[in-house]
Amino acid sequence: MSHHKVISLESIRIACRNCSLSSLCLPMGLAPDDVERLDEIVKRTRPLHRGDFLFRDGDRFRSLYVVKTGSVKTFAPSPEGGEQVLGFHLPGEVIGLDAIDKDIHACSAKVLETSAICELPFTRLEELTATIPSLQHQMFRLLSKEIGHDTDMLLLLGKKNAEERLAAFLLSLSKRLHKRGLSATDFYLSMSRHEIGNYLGLAVETVSRLFTRFQDDGLMNVDRKHIQLLDVGMLESLVGGAGQNRRQQQQS
Amino acid sequence: MSHHKVISLESIRIACRNCSLSSLCLPMGLAPDDVERLDEIVKRTRPLHRGDFLFRDGDRFRSLYVVKTGSVKTFAPSPEGGEQVLGFHLPGEVIGLDAIDKDIHACSAKVLETSAICELPFTRLEELTATIPSLQHQMFRLLSKEIGHDTDMLLLLGKKNAEERLAAFLLSLSKRLHKRGLSATDFYLSMSRHEIGNYLGLAVETVSRLFTRFQDDGLMNVDRKHIQLLDVGMLESLVGGAGQNRRQQQQS
DNA sequence: ACCGTCGCTTGATCTGGATCAAGCGAAGAT
DNA sequence: ATCTTCGCTTGATCCAGATCAAGCGACGGT
Incomplete structure (x- = not known):
């Protein structure tokens, strides 16, 4: 052209x-x-x-x-x-x-x-x-x-609890950003808490509380949209669902 | 060959x-x-x-x-x-x-x-x-x-409650069977309650209770694996979520 | 610089559905 | 024919997360 x-x-x-x-x-x-x-x-x-x-x-x-x-x-x-x-x-x-x-x-x-x-x-x-x-x-x-x-x-959405969902979300974002040449541990969220909650099938309040909790537990820093992952390994083990020993899942 | x-x-x-x-x-x-x-x-x-x-x-x-x-x-x-x-x-x-x-x-x-x-x-x-x-x-x-x-x-899984999920499941099955030349209102389930629950993110007990409730409400007959849908229209309106007036959904 | 809105946080309460528990009938095994 | 197991139902209780409520600070608009 x-x-x-x-x-x-x-x-x-x-x-x-x-x-x-x-x-x-x-x-x-x-x-x-x-x-x-x-x-x-x-x-x-x-x-x-x-x-x-x-x-x-x-x-x-x-x-x-x-x-x-x-x-x-x-x-x-x-x-x-x-x-x-x-x-x-x-x-x-x-x-x-x-x-x-x-x-x-x-x-x-x-x-x-x-x-x-x-x-x-x-x-x-x-x-x-x-x-x-x-x-x-x-x-x-x-x-x-x-x-x-x-x-x-x-x-x-079918099997994971709130904690596991948010951890999975953060890690997925982290991995995808990293593939694109950006930091895997330090990034900005372009979506609101509301949108994250909606995506994960959680209420905004739950997302907010989990961010706070993850920060208190030293897993990450949260400042507004600015995210720093401090303990990726622990986040990964959270996703695994081994966080607490949950009841053996139904084998249908 | x-x-x-x-x-x-x-x-x-x-x-x-x-x-x-x-x-x-x-x-x-x-x-x-x-x-x-x-x-x-x-x-x-x-x-x-x-x-x-x-x-x-x-x-x-x-x-x-x-x-x-x-x-x-x-x-x-x-x-x-x-x-x-x-x-x-x-x-x-x-x-x-x-x-x-x-x-x-x-x-x-x-x-x-x-x-x-x-x-x-x-x-x-x-x-x-x-x-x-x-x-x-x-x-x-x-x-x-x-x-x-x-x-x-x-x-x-993200937005619907147990009732809506089961109604949606039954209607989906009904529609698909009908397309295959079978009855839309009278069919047998080839899967267990357990499997239905697992699929829908619900406990077996919840599925069982809902079957009972739907039957009591005259929406369907349930006999073991044999299902007869009696009021498809009502089931459809249940899926719509208008069953009870639930709070206006989040617009993220 | 001020205001209004909006997004976020935090606390208190509520509830749908999970979990725990018990029993029953049908289908398959011996 | 009897036993055993499994799938299902029903009741009682519990709890994760939703909902309700209140306040706060950032940001865009004027």
């Missing part, structure tokens, strides 16, 4: 080839030529700001979205008028996969902080996957990974 | 083309020629019996499995030694999608009653999807549908 020499204002539009996320994102493991072809269908919009929507539930499904910088939350309306936060999405993560089937978005995606987003028109993407087997495989893996993640969340 | 005229013992091995599930299963919407090609890679094993495993968590991922008749449950181990039931699978439903990414099964699949299962070696399936765009699309939809279903479960 831009055949000008002007690249200053185009700096936002980093090609996949030069994007630091290429190892986490769709291009992962693709041949350079194929990355190039993928790159051609990616739309890169101007940065979005806190509160902007990528799409709303009920919208026609047209594109997948990939977070380039910033963060996004997805949430589904519940029949009673409330909502369930389904996920917080970091750079390299793909959003909208659940809409391929019904062709209608069943959830909304809202930007949590100023973020750059790549848009992949799905019809064009499907044309590519049909001719690039490794990209097809990548898409299958991506979809499968999402299922695996949901499965983890089902286990979390 | 069988070029004999003997078809009696081969009757189990119904080709996709003749299978009554073709409209629900992978072949859905495929051209007859393509169904034929798909059919060639399907392995049809002898019937499995209650308690048999399709695969166990930790197993290498090789194939997807489709229920032809009977039912299957999938469940994941939790670190404490318990397990979380992830789903109950009816004819036409595909199992194992979560393992494509990691190449290792993270959950186990166990047959709940005598069942016929089709096995689809994934490598061969991927070769097909690469040459049959409509099959590729079908696979994307299938994976996406699974994500959508998981999303529904997250909402259920």
Whole structure:
């Protein structure tokens, strides 16, 4: 599109080839030529700001979205008028996969902080996957990974107590940030306590109390949105559920 | 494989083309020629019996499995030694999608009653999807549908109370059985109360009490595994959560 | 600089559903 | 035919976390 020499204002539009996320994102493991072809269908919009929507539930499904910088939350309306936060999405993560089937978005995606987003028109993407087997495989893996993640969340919501849930949440965030070259132990939360609680199936008050408790126990420092994990090992053992000896789980 | 005229013992091995599930299963919407090609890679094993495993968590991922008749449950181990039931699978439903990414099964699949299962070696399936765009699309939809279903479960586990969960479970079962040509209001449960409770994040006792209550309220008849839904409309309104006026949900 | 709102914390109380406990009937084992 | 086990039900009690209530400090707007 831009055949000008002007690249200053185009700096936002980093090609996949030069994007630091290429190892986490769709291009992962693709041949350079194929990355190039993928790159051609990616739309890169101007940065979005806190509160902007990528799409709303009920919208026609047209594109997948990939977070380039910033963060996004997805949430589904519940029949009673409330909502369930389904996920917080970091750079390299793909959003909208659940809409391929019904062709209608069943959830909304809202930007949590100023973020750059790549848009992949799905019809064009499907044309590519049909001719690039490794990209097809990548898409299958991506979809499968999402299922695996949901499965983890089902286990979390179905079997874990408040303490285990929050510890798991913090560690998941920590790991994902670390993969993106950020500190695993010192980071800022882009979402509110309310959103964390909603995501984890807990009341805000419970989340707040647990932050306080974890801090008192020397597991972490909390200052507003600023988090420092002090004892990752202990947090991990909390998730394991060995915290207190809970009754042997039902074997159905 | 069988070029004999003997078809009696081969009757189990119904080709996709003749299978009554073709409209629900992978072949859905495929051209007859393509169904034929798909059919060639399907392995049809002898019937499995209650308690048999399709695969166990930790197993290498090789194939997807489709229920032809009977039912299957999938469940994941939790670190404490318990397990979380992830789903109950009816004819036409595909199992194992979560393992494509990691190449290792993270959950186990166990047959709940005598069942016929089709096995689809994934490598061969991927070769097909690469040459049959409509099959590729079908696979994307299938994976996406699974994500959508998981999303529904997250909402259920995160926001709904015991009553709403059980009502939702019964209605989901009812709808799915109906799609398969069975009665929507009169059916047998192939899973135990324990398994239902585990799936819904509830104790067995709670499930049992709710069955009793629903029966007392004239919503259904329960006799052991035999279920008759008497007031589907009321069950639906229970799921909506309008049962009692619960506090307006958090908007995060 | 001031104000109003909002997000967060902390304390007190309440409750849905878990846990504990006991018994019963059906299905499979010997 | 009898025993044993297992799945289910029902009652009593308990508790993690929700809900209710109150205050506080940060931040955006004017």
